[in-house]
Amino acid sequence: xxxxxxxxxxxxxxxxxxxxxxxxxxxxxxxxxxxxxxxxxxxxxxxxxxxxxxxxxxxxxxxxxxxxxxxxxxxxxxxxxxxxxxxxxxxxxxxxxxxxxxxxxxxxxxxxxxxxxxxxxxxxxxxxxxxxxxxxxxxxxxxxxxxxxxxxxxxxxxxxxxxxxxxxxxxxxxxxxx
Amino acid sequence: xxxxxxxxxxxxxxxxxxxxxxxxxxxxxxxxxxxxxxxxxxxxxxxxxxxxxxxxxxxxxxxxxxxxxxxxxxxxxxxxxxxxxxxxxxxxxxxxxxxxxxxxxxxxxxxxxxxxxxxxxxxxxxxxxxxxxxxxxxxxxxxxxxxxxxxxxxxxxxxxxxxxxxxxxxxxxxxxxxxxxxxxxxxxxxxxxxxxxxxxxxxxxxxxxxxxxxxxxxxxxxxxxxxxxxxxxxxxxxxxxxxxxxxxxxxx
Numbered sequence: 436x437x438x439x440x441x442x443x444x445x446x447x448x449x450x451x452x453x454x455x456x457x458x459x460x461x462x463x464x465x466x467x468x469x470x471x472x473x474x475x476x477x478x479x480x481x482x483x484x485x486x487x488x489x490x491x492x493x494x495x496x497x498x499x500x501x502x503x504x505x506x507x508x509x510x511x512x513x514x515x516x517x518x519x520x521x522x523x524x525x526x527x528x529x530x531x532x533x534x535x536x537x538x539x540x541x542x543x544x545x546x547x548x549x550x551x552x553x554x555x556x557x558x559x560x561x562x563x564x565x566x567x568x569x570x571x572x573x574x575x576x577x578x579x580x581x582x583x584x585x586x587x588x589x590x591x592x593x594x595x596x597x598x599x600x601x602x603x604x605x606x607x608x609x610x611x612x613x
Numbered sequence: 614x615x616x617x618x619x620x621x622x623x624x625x626x627x628x629x630x631x632x633x634x635x636x637x638x639x640x641x642x643x644x645x646x647x648x649x650x651x652x653x654x655x656x657x658x659x660x661x662x663x664x665x666x667x668x669x670x671x672x673x674x675x676x677x678x679x680x681x682x683x684x685x686x687x688x689x690x691x692x693x694x695x696x697x698x699x700x701x702x703x704x705x706x707x708x709x710x711x712x713x714x715x716x717x718x719x720x721x722x723x724x725x726x727x728x729x730x731x732x733x734x735x736x737x738x739x740x741x742x743x744x745x746x747x748x749x750x751x752x753x754x755x756x757x758x759x760x761x762x763x764x765x766x767x768x769x770x771x772x773x774x775x776x777x778x779x780x781x782x783x784x785x786x787x788x789x790x791x792x793x794x795x796x797x798x799x800x801x802x803x804x805x806x807x808x809x810x811x812x813x814x815x816x817x818x819x820x821x822x823x824x825x826x827x828x829x830x831x832x833x834x835x836x837x838x839x840x841x842x843x844x845x846x847x848x849x850x851x852x853x854x855x856x857x858x859x860x861x862x863x864x865x
Contacts, residue, residue: 438803439799439803439804442752442756442795442796442799443796443799445756445759445760445763445792445795446759446791446792446793446795446796446799447792448763449759449762449763449766449788449789449791449792449795450788450789450792450793452762452763452766452767452770452788453766453784453785453788453789453792455766455770456766456769456770456775456781456784456785456788457781457785457826465838466838466840467840467842467843467844470844471844479847479850479851479854482854483854486858521851522773524846525773525848526773526775526776528844528846528848529773529774529776530776531840531843531844532843533776533777534838534839534840535839535840535841535842535843536839537838537839538839538840538841539839540841543841543842543843546843547843548707550843550846550848552708553846553848553849553852554773554848555708555711555772555773555774556710556852557848557851557852557855558771558772558773559710559711559772560852560855560856560859561855562771562772563859564855564858564859567858
Protein backbone atom coordinates (compact mmCIF):
# COMPACT_ATOMS: atom_id res chain seq x y z
CA UNK A 436 0.00 0.00 0.00
CA UNK A 437 2.88 2.34 0.86
CA UNK A 438 4.49 1.69 -2.52
CA UNK A 439 1.18 2.40 -4.26
CA UNK A 440 0.87 5.70 -2.42
CA UNK A 441 4.46 6.63 -3.37
CA UNK A 442 3.85 5.79 -7.02
CA UNK A 443 0.57 7.69 -7.12
CA UNK A 444 2.15 10.70 -5.39
CA UNK A 445 5.03 10.66 -7.90
CA UNK A 446 2.61 10.44 -10.82
CA UNK A 447 0.45 13.24 -9.39
CA UNK A 448 3.48 15.50 -8.91
CA UNK A 449 4.49 14.83 -12.51
CA UNK A 450 1.03 15.88 -13.69
CA UNK A 451 1.07 19.01 -11.53
CA UNK A 452 4.54 19.98 -12.79
CA UNK A 453 3.52 19.35 -16.40
CA UNK A 454 0.61 21.72 -15.83
CA UNK A 455 2.94 24.25 -14.15
CA UNK A 456 5.29 24.41 -17.12
CA UNK A 457 2.53 24.36 -19.72
CA UNK A 458 0.24 27.05 -18.32
CA UNK A 459 0.94 30.56 -19.57
CA UNK A 460 2.58 32.02 -16.47
CA UNK A 461 4.25 34.99 -18.08
CA UNK A 462 2.92 37.83 -20.22
CA UNK A 463 3.70 37.25 -23.90
CA UNK A 464 6.99 38.88 -24.94
CA UNK A 465 7.35 39.37 -28.67
CA UNK A 466 9.53 42.46 -28.96
CA UNK A 467 11.31 45.21 -27.09
CA UNK A 468 8.11 47.23 -26.65
CA UNK A 469 6.47 44.26 -24.93
CA UNK A 470 9.39 44.09 -22.55
CA UNK A 471 9.25 47.81 -21.80
CA UNK A 472 5.51 47.60 -21.15
CA UNK A 473 5.51 44.45 -19.04
CA UNK A 474 8.72 44.57 -17.03
CA UNK A 475 8.54 45.16 -13.30
CA UNK A 476 10.32 48.15 -11.79
CA UNK A 477 12.30 46.96 -8.77
CA UNK A 478 14.66 49.24 -6.89
CA UNK A 479 17.97 47.55 -6.16
CA UNK A 480 18.94 50.06 -3.46
CA UNK A 481 15.66 49.50 -1.65
CA UNK A 482 16.26 45.75 -1.83
CA UNK A 483 19.75 46.17 -0.38
CA UNK A 484 18.31 48.22 2.48
CA UNK A 485 15.73 45.51 3.23
CA UNK A 486 18.47 42.95 3.80
CA UNK A 487 21.06 45.26 5.30
CA UNK A 488 22.64 43.83 8.46
CA UNK A 489 23.45 47.23 10.00
CA UNK A 490 19.87 48.31 9.51
CA UNK A 491 18.71 45.09 11.15
CA UNK A 492 21.00 45.60 14.17
CA UNK A 493 19.78 49.19 14.54
CA UNK A 494 16.14 48.05 14.46
CA UNK A 495 16.87 45.29 16.98
CA UNK A 496 18.31 47.76 19.48
CA UNK A 497 15.72 50.48 18.97
CA UNK A 498 12.48 48.43 18.87
CA UNK A 499 10.84 46.16 21.46
CA UNK A 500 11.44 42.46 20.53
CA UNK A 501 7.88 41.77 19.39
CA UNK A 502 7.72 44.90 17.28
CA UNK A 503 11.15 44.11 15.86
CA UNK A 504 10.05 40.62 14.77
CA UNK A 505 6.90 42.04 13.19
CA UNK A 506 8.86 44.70 11.34
CA UNK A 507 11.57 42.27 10.28
CA UNK A 508 8.96 39.90 8.85
CA UNK A 509 7.51 42.72 6.79
CA UNK A 510 10.98 43.61 5.47
CA UNK A 511 11.68 39.99 4.55
CA UNK A 512 8.29 39.62 2.84
CA UNK A 513 9.02 42.75 0.81
CA UNK A 514 12.44 41.42 -0.14
CA UNK A 515 10.86 38.14 -1.25
CA UNK A 516 8.28 40.04 -3.27
CA UNK A 517 11.04 42.05 -4.97
CA UNK A 518 12.92 38.87 -5.80
CA UNK A 519 9.79 37.33 -7.24
CA UNK A 520 9.40 40.29 -9.60
CA UNK A 521 13.10 40.24 -10.47
CA UNK A 522 12.75 36.53 -11.29
CA UNK A 523 9.85 37.30 -13.62
CA UNK A 524 11.91 40.02 -15.29
CA UNK A 525 14.77 37.55 -15.76
CA UNK A 526 12.41 35.05 -17.33
CA UNK A 527 11.06 37.67 -19.75
CA UNK A 528 14.62 38.66 -20.65
CA UNK A 529 15.48 35.03 -21.40
CA UNK A 530 12.55 34.89 -23.77
CA UNK A 531 13.66 38.19 -25.38
CA UNK A 532 17.23 36.88 -25.69
CA UNK A 533 15.92 33.76 -27.38
CA UNK A 534 14.02 35.89 -29.90
CA UNK A 535 17.16 37.95 -30.57
CA UNK A 536 19.15 34.75 -31.19
CA UNK A 537 16.77 33.82 -33.98
CA UNK A 538 17.98 36.72 -36.12
CA UNK A 539 20.93 36.65 -38.51
CA UNK A 540 23.12 39.18 -36.66
CA UNK A 541 26.00 37.28 -34.95
CA UNK A 542 26.89 40.24 -32.68
CA UNK A 543 23.31 40.43 -31.45
CA UNK A 544 23.24 36.65 -30.99
CA UNK A 545 26.35 36.90 -28.79
CA UNK A 546 24.73 39.72 -26.81
CA UNK A 547 21.58 37.59 -26.46
CA UNK A 548 23.65 34.66 -25.20
CA UNK A 549 25.19 36.91 -22.55
CA UNK A 550 21.74 38.16 -21.58
CA UNK A 551 20.33 34.62 -21.24
CA UNK A 552 23.44 33.60 -19.30
CA UNK A 553 23.05 36.53 -16.87
CA UNK A 554 19.33 35.90 -16.43
CA UNK A 555 19.89 32.20 -15.74
CA UNK A 556 22.60 33.01 -13.24
CA UNK A 557 20.13 35.30 -11.52
CA UNK A 558 17.53 32.53 -11.40
CA UNK A 559 20.10 30.19 -9.81
CA UNK A 560 20.95 32.88 -7.26
CA UNK A 561 17.24 33.25 -6.53
CA UNK A 562 16.99 29.50 -5.95
CA UNK A 563 19.73 29.81 -3.34
CA UNK A 564 18.53 32.96 -1.67
CA UNK A 565 14.77 32.36 -1.49
CA UNK A 566 14.86 29.38 0.92
CA UNK A 567 17.06 31.41 3.23
CA UNK A 568 14.60 34.29 3.18
CA UNK A 569 11.67 31.95 3.87
CA UNK A 570 13.55 30.74 6.94
CA UNK A 571 14.29 34.32 7.89
CA UNK A 572 10.59 35.13 7.59
CA UNK A 573 9.74 32.16 9.83
CA UNK A 574 12.36 33.08 12.45
CA UNK A 575 12.69 36.86 12.19
CA UNK A 576 14.55 37.24 15.46
CA UNK A 577 17.37 34.79 14.80
CA UNK A 578 20.59 34.97 12.84
CA UNK A 579 20.75 31.97 10.55
CA UNK A 580 24.21 30.73 9.66
CA UNK A 581 23.85 28.01 7.04
CA UNK A 582 26.29 25.25 6.08
CA UNK A 583 28.54 26.06 3.15
CA UNK A 584 28.68 24.19 -0.15
CA UNK A 585 32.40 24.73 -0.52
CA UNK A 586 33.27 24.10 3.11
CA UNK A 587 33.68 20.33 2.84
CA UNK A 588 36.07 20.79 -0.08
CA UNK A 589 38.04 23.46 1.79
CA UNK A 590 38.16 21.26 4.86
CA UNK A 591 39.21 18.32 2.75
CA UNK A 592 41.95 20.36 1.07
CA UNK A 593 43.14 21.60 4.49
CA UNK A 594 43.15 18.04 5.77
CA UNK A 595 45.29 16.79 2.88
CA UNK A 596 47.61 19.75 3.23
CA UNK A 597 48.08 18.95 6.95
CA UNK A 598 48.77 15.28 6.11
CA UNK A 599 51.35 16.35 3.50
CA UNK A 600 53.05 18.70 5.98
CA UNK A 601 53.06 15.97 8.63
CA UNK A 602 54.64 13.50 6.18
CA UNK A 603 57.31 16.02 5.13
CA UNK A 604 58.05 16.70 8.80
CA UNK A 605 58.27 12.94 9.51
CA UNK A 606 60.63 12.48 6.55
CA UNK A 607 62.85 15.32 7.76
CA UNK A 608 62.90 13.81 11.25
CA UNK A 609 63.81 10.41 9.84
CA UNK A 610 66.62 11.89 7.73
CA UNK A 611 68.10 13.91 10.60
CA UNK A 612 68.03 10.97 13.04
CA UNK A 613 69.65 8.62 10.47
CA UNK B 614 -24.40 -3.84 -31.57
CA UNK B 615 -24.22 -0.05 -31.47
CA UNK B 616 -21.93 0.37 -28.39
CA UNK B 617 -19.59 -2.20 -29.93
CA UNK B 618 -19.28 -0.09 -33.07
CA UNK B 619 -18.73 3.06 -31.05
CA UNK B 620 -15.91 1.49 -29.05
CA UNK B 621 -14.33 0.25 -32.28
CA UNK B 622 -14.60 3.72 -33.75
CA UNK B 623 -13.01 5.30 -30.67
CA UNK B 624 -10.21 2.68 -30.69
CA UNK B 625 -9.55 3.39 -34.36
CA UNK B 626 -9.40 7.14 -33.70
CA UNK B 627 -7.08 6.61 -30.74
CA UNK B 628 -4.87 4.49 -32.97
CA UNK B 629 -4.93 6.73 -36.05
CA UNK B 630 -4.52 10.16 -34.44
CA UNK B 631 -1.05 9.57 -32.90
CA UNK B 632 0.05 7.65 -35.98
CA UNK B 633 -0.66 10.55 -38.31
CA UNK B 634 0.44 13.24 -35.87
CA UNK B 635 3.75 11.53 -35.17
CA UNK B 636 4.44 11.25 -38.89
CA UNK B 637 3.75 14.99 -39.14
CA UNK B 638 6.00 15.72 -36.12
CA UNK B 639 8.82 13.69 -37.69
CA UNK B 640 8.46 15.70 -40.91
CA UNK B 641 8.41 18.97 -38.92
CA UNK B 642 11.63 17.94 -37.14
CA UNK B 643 13.28 17.30 -40.50
CA UNK B 644 11.85 20.49 -42.03
CA UNK B 645 13.03 22.68 -39.14
CA UNK B 646 16.46 21.02 -39.09
CA UNK B 647 15.99 19.82 -35.52
CA UNK B 648 17.22 16.30 -36.21
CA UNK B 649 20.66 17.12 -34.81
CA UNK B 650 19.15 18.78 -31.75
CA UNK B 651 16.71 16.00 -30.84
CA UNK B 652 17.93 12.80 -32.58
CA UNK B 653 16.56 10.44 -29.90
CA UNK B 654 13.15 12.09 -29.80
CA UNK B 655 13.07 11.82 -33.61
CA UNK B 656 13.93 8.08 -33.40
CA UNK B 657 11.13 7.63 -30.86
CA UNK B 658 8.68 9.56 -33.04
CA UNK B 659 9.51 7.34 -36.00
CA UNK B 660 9.78 4.03 -34.13
CA UNK B 661 6.40 4.08 -32.37
CA UNK B 662 4.23 4.48 -35.50
CA UNK B 663 6.40 2.02 -37.44
CA UNK B 664 5.93 -0.57 -34.69
CA UNK B 665 2.18 0.05 -34.72
CA UNK B 666 2.02 -0.46 -38.48
CA UNK B 667 4.08 -3.69 -38.25
CA UNK B 668 1.75 -4.92 -35.49
CA UNK B 669 -1.24 -4.21 -37.72
CA UNK B 670 0.21 -6.47 -40.40
CA UNK B 671 1.02 -9.37 -38.05
CA UNK B 672 -1.53 -12.02 -37.05
CA UNK B 673 -2.94 -11.59 -33.54
CA UNK B 674 -2.50 -13.51 -31.27
CA UNK B 675 0.81 -15.00 -32.29
CA UNK B 676 4.44 -15.35 -31.28
CA UNK B 677 5.69 -12.81 -33.77
CA UNK B 678 3.07 -10.31 -32.63
CA UNK B 679 4.07 -10.76 -28.98
CA UNK B 680 7.75 -10.54 -29.88
CA UNK B 681 7.36 -7.24 -31.75
CA UNK B 682 4.97 -5.86 -29.15
CA UNK B 683 7.03 -6.57 -26.02
CA UNK B 684 10.48 -5.97 -27.45
CA UNK B 685 9.17 -2.83 -29.11
CA UNK B 686 7.78 -1.77 -25.74
CA UNK B 687 11.17 -2.31 -24.06
CA UNK B 688 12.98 -0.28 -26.75
CA UNK B 689 10.34 2.47 -26.53
CA UNK B 690 10.78 2.73 -22.75
CA UNK B 691 14.58 2.86 -23.10
CA UNK B 692 14.28 5.54 -25.77
CA UNK B 693 11.90 7.58 -23.65
CA UNK B 694 14.42 7.45 -20.78
CA UNK B 695 17.17 8.56 -23.15
CA UNK B 696 14.99 11.44 -24.37
CA UNK B 697 14.90 12.91 -20.85
CA UNK B 698 18.70 13.01 -20.83
CA UNK B 699 18.65 14.46 -24.34
CA UNK B 700 16.42 17.31 -23.17
CA UNK B 701 18.54 17.83 -20.05
CA UNK B 702 21.70 17.92 -22.18
CA UNK B 703 20.09 20.36 -24.59
CA UNK B 704 19.04 22.64 -21.71
CA UNK B 705 22.24 22.64 -19.65
CA UNK B 706 25.08 22.19 -22.14
CA UNK B 707 25.40 25.91 -22.98
CA UNK B 708 25.69 26.93 -19.30
CA UNK B 709 28.71 25.43 -17.51
CA UNK B 710 27.73 27.08 -14.19
CA UNK B 711 24.53 25.00 -14.21
CA UNK B 712 26.39 21.69 -14.44
CA UNK B 713 26.78 21.71 -10.65
CA UNK B 714 23.02 22.13 -10.16
CA UNK B 715 22.42 19.45 -12.82
CA UNK B 716 24.73 16.99 -11.05
CA UNK B 717 23.21 17.75 -7.65
CA UNK B 718 19.66 17.21 -8.90
CA UNK B 719 20.78 14.09 -10.80
CA UNK B 720 22.27 12.56 -7.65
CA UNK B 721 19.18 13.39 -5.56
CA UNK B 722 16.86 12.02 -8.28
CA UNK B 723 18.85 8.76 -8.55
CA UNK B 724 18.88 8.29 -4.75
CA UNK B 725 15.14 8.92 -4.49
CA UNK B 726 14.37 6.62 -7.43
CA UNK B 727 16.57 3.79 -6.08
CA UNK B 728 14.79 4.07 -2.69
CA UNK B 729 11.39 4.03 -4.41
CA UNK B 730 12.29 1.05 -6.60
CA UNK B 731 13.50 -0.85 -3.54
CA UNK B 732 10.14 -0.23 -1.91
CA UNK B 733 8.32 -1.36 -5.04
CA UNK B 734 9.89 -4.84 -5.20
CA UNK B 735 6.66 -6.79 -4.95
CA UNK B 736 6.12 -10.06 -6.83
CA UNK B 737 3.11 -10.82 -9.02
CA UNK B 738 0.12 -12.18 -7.09
CA UNK B 739 -2.67 -12.61 -9.68
CA UNK B 740 -3.55 -15.50 -11.98
CA UNK B 741 -1.59 -14.36 -15.05
CA UNK B 742 1.89 -14.21 -13.51
CA UNK B 743 3.88 -13.60 -16.71
CA UNK B 744 1.75 -10.64 -17.77
CA UNK B 745 1.86 -9.24 -14.24
CA UNK B 746 5.65 -9.61 -14.09
CA UNK B 747 5.92 -7.64 -17.32
CA UNK B 748 3.53 -5.01 -16.00
CA UNK B 749 5.53 -4.71 -12.78
CA UNK B 750 8.79 -4.36 -14.71
CA UNK B 751 7.17 -1.72 -16.87
CA UNK B 752 5.97 -0.01 -13.72
CA UNK B 753 9.54 0.11 -12.36
CA UNK B 754 10.79 1.60 -15.63
CA UNK B 755 7.96 4.13 -15.57
CA UNK B 756 8.80 5.08 -11.96
CA UNK B 757 12.36 5.77 -13.08
CA UNK B 758 11.07 7.81 -16.01
CA UNK B 759 8.55 9.79 -13.97
CA UNK B 760 11.19 10.48 -11.28
CA UNK B 761 13.57 11.89 -13.86
CA UNK B 762 10.79 13.87 -15.48
CA UNK B 763 9.76 15.36 -12.15
CA UNK B 764 13.38 16.50 -11.61
CA UNK B 765 13.54 17.88 -15.16
CA UNK B 766 10.24 19.76 -14.99
CA UNK B 767 11.05 21.09 -11.53
CA UNK B 768 14.29 22.53 -12.87
CA UNK B 769 12.60 23.96 -15.94
CA UNK B 770 9.97 25.67 -13.83
CA UNK B 771 12.34 26.94 -11.10
CA UNK B 772 14.99 28.18 -13.52
CA UNK B 773 12.43 29.75 -15.85
CA UNK B 774 13.53 27.67 -18.84
CA UNK B 775 10.00 27.50 -20.20
CA UNK B 776 10.91 29.66 -23.21
CA UNK B 777 12.78 26.65 -24.64
CA UNK B 778 9.56 25.61 -26.28
CA UNK B 779 10.55 22.33 -28.01
CA UNK B 780 12.17 20.99 -24.82
CA UNK B 781 9.17 22.19 -22.85
CA UNK B 782 6.76 20.37 -25.18
CA UNK B 783 8.76 17.13 -25.06
CA UNK B 784 9.07 17.21 -21.25
CA UNK B 785 5.43 18.12 -20.67
CA UNK B 786 4.13 15.50 -23.13
CA UNK B 787 6.19 12.75 -21.52
CA UNK B 788 5.31 14.06 -18.06
CA UNK B 789 1.59 13.70 -18.76
CA UNK B 790 1.81 10.34 -20.55
CA UNK B 791 4.23 8.68 -18.10
CA UNK B 792 2.25 9.85 -15.07
CA UNK B 793 -1.08 8.62 -16.47
CA UNK B 794 0.49 5.36 -17.63
CA UNK B 795 2.04 4.83 -14.22
CA UNK B 796 -1.32 5.40 -12.53
CA UNK B 797 -2.92 2.89 -14.93
CA UNK B 798 -0.17 0.32 -14.35
CA UNK B 799 -0.70 0.72 -10.65
CA UNK B 800 -4.46 0.28 -11.00
CA UNK B 801 -4.06 -2.75 -13.27
CA UNK B 802 -0.94 -4.58 -12.07
CA UNK B 803 -1.01 -3.87 -8.37
CA UNK B 804 -4.49 -2.92 -7.27
CA UNK B 805 -6.42 -4.90 -9.97
CA UNK B 806 -8.99 -2.11 -10.27
CA UNK B 807 -9.24 -2.06 -14.07
CA UNK B 808 -9.61 -4.87 -16.61
CA UNK B 809 -7.32 -5.26 -19.60
CA UNK B 810 -9.73 -3.63 -22.07
CA UNK B 811 -10.07 -0.47 -19.96
CA UNK B 812 -6.32 -0.47 -19.32
CA UNK B 813 -5.52 -0.59 -23.05
CA UNK B 814 -8.19 1.99 -23.88
CA UNK B 815 -7.13 4.52 -21.21
CA UNK B 816 -3.41 3.96 -21.91
CA UNK B 817 -4.04 4.75 -25.54
CA UNK B 818 -5.95 7.91 -24.51
CA UNK B 819 -3.01 9.04 -22.34
CA UNK B 820 -0.62 8.53 -25.25
CA UNK B 821 -2.92 10.54 -27.52
CA UNK B 822 -2.80 13.40 -25.04
CA UNK B 823 1.02 13.38 -25.07
CA UNK B 824 1.15 13.31 -28.87
CA UNK B 825 -1.25 16.26 -29.00
CA UNK B 826 1.11 18.24 -26.73
CA UNK B 827 4.13 17.37 -28.90
CA UNK B 828 2.17 18.21 -32.05
CA UNK B 829 1.16 21.57 -30.62
CA UNK B 830 4.79 22.49 -29.95
CA UNK B 831 6.35 21.05 -33.11
CA UNK B 832 3.67 21.89 -35.64
CA UNK B 833 2.71 25.41 -34.62
CA UNK B 834 4.28 28.15 -36.71
CA UNK B 835 7.71 29.47 -35.73
CA UNK B 836 8.56 30.53 -32.18
CA UNK B 837 8.17 34.26 -32.97
CA UNK B 838 9.73 37.07 -34.97
CA UNK B 839 13.35 37.90 -34.16
CA UNK B 840 13.98 41.12 -32.22
CA UNK B 841 16.62 43.52 -33.58
CA UNK B 842 18.05 44.97 -30.40
CA UNK B 843 18.25 44.16 -26.75
CA UNK B 844 17.55 46.41 -23.75
CA UNK B 845 20.16 47.46 -21.24
CA UNK B 846 19.40 45.73 -17.98
CA UNK B 847 20.40 45.74 -14.34
CA UNK B 848 21.02 41.99 -14.38
CA UNK B 849 24.73 42.34 -13.54
CA UNK B 850 23.99 44.59 -10.55
CA UNK B 851 21.28 42.27 -9.28
CA UNK B 852 23.55 39.29 -9.72
CA UNK B 853 26.30 41.08 -7.80
CA UNK B 854 23.92 41.97 -4.96
CA UNK B 855 22.49 38.46 -4.73
CA UNK B 856 25.90 36.77 -4.98
CA UNK B 857 27.05 38.98 -2.11
CA UNK B 858 24.20 37.70 0.07
CA UNK B 859 24.60 34.09 -1.09
CA UNK B 860 28.33 34.31 -0.23
CA UNK B 861 27.58 35.83 3.16
CA UNK B 862 24.85 33.38 4.14
CA UNK B 863 25.96 30.10 2.61
CA UNK B 864 29.73 30.33 2.86
CA UNK B 865 30.33 31.45 6.42
